[in-house]
Amino acid sequence: MNESQQRLAQHLISGLNLEDITPADIDPQAPLFGEGLGLDSIDALELAVIVERQYGVRIPNMEVGKQAFASVAALDSFIRAQPPTAANAS
Secondary structure (H helix, E strand, O other), rough: HHHHHHHHHHHHHOOOOOOOHHHHHHHOEEEEEEOOOOOHHHHHHHHHHHHHHHOOOOOHHHHHHHHOOOOOHHHHHHHHOOOHHHHHHH
């Protein structure tokens, strides 16, 4: 896991109150939902808020969200592909 993925994983852990999990416990390629990290639809809404607050990046619709939220690696790539904003420096 690279540095930006570790930072993102830490935001997910703290923002979603995932107890007993560290960034090292998260496989960056594993699914965030279902058998991977085990997130659910409520977590998806919270995750969208975390991404917007921490990185200044909006998830415009469900289709984009499905792709971006596929894994920590996918979300990291999505965030880094967005135009830079002042909030992206977090």
